[in-house]
Amino acid sequence: MRALLEGIRGCVALLSVFFVGVLPTVIAVTVFLCFFHELDWLYPLVSIGVWFLSQFVAFKVTKEGWGMGVVLEGVSGGMGWIWMLSIPATLWFLISGIFMEGSWSHLIYSFVVGAFAKGSLRSFNNSLSEWHIKHKPEDRKDKGG
16 A cells, blocks of 8 residues: 555656646746737636646655655756747747847747746756755665666
8 A cells, every 4th residue: 555655646746747847838838828919817827826736746745855856857947948949939039020020029028038947947957956965876765776
């Protein structure tokens, strides 16, 4: 029975880390659609709520074990994807604004979201580095891997 509960706990942690990594991109896209294409604001609000809930669940399930590094890695990975996707979007909106009479507000949005994602990515990577320093590999209980 204990093994079953540990398996369920692992599945919940894996699902939470998946949501923590994927939902920042979903949030950025839905907010863009709300600003510029009249999508209902309920979609990004629900996405933000699920993102915070999945962070809470992931931190509670992993506690101070080695899973905490995985959670921090998932959050920084999600922010990294937003930052990487905002670079070509910003370039496209810049070219569109200069040569094709595109909207400059799209450029500003993609630049601000990219800058926020880069700052968040740096913050989570710093937290991850501090966590790795605090939990050295020789402190692991399962030294096999």
